Amino acid sequence: MMIPVRCFSCGQVVADKWEEFSTRTKTNKEDPAKVLDEMGIKRYCCRRMLISHKELIDEVVNYSRK
Numbered sequence: 001m002m003i004p005v006r007c008f009s010c011g012q013v014v015a016d017k018w019e020e021f022s023t024r025t026k027t028n029k030e031d032p033a034k035v036l037d038e039m040g041i042k043r044y045c046c047r048r049m050l051i052s053h054k055e056l057i058d059e060v061v062n063y064s065r066k
């Protein structure tokens with residue numbers, strides 16, 4: 001599943017942030033909000049893009065396990 005290249009609301013490119021965000025939250029179990037702060041993603045719309053994409057993937061993974 002691919003993350004959209006740009007934030008729907010403000011147009012900032014988020015696809016290039018996804019890999020780091022995903023690795024740090026999933027593999028390193030870091031707090032998503034903290035990771036976004038450290039990556040300099042301050043706008044709520046862009047944060048929401050990454051967080052909702054992560055939740056979407058988590059849901060798909062859980063669903064396919066059932």
Ligand SMILES: [Zn+2]
Binds near residue numbers: 010
């Ligand atoms: Zn945005």
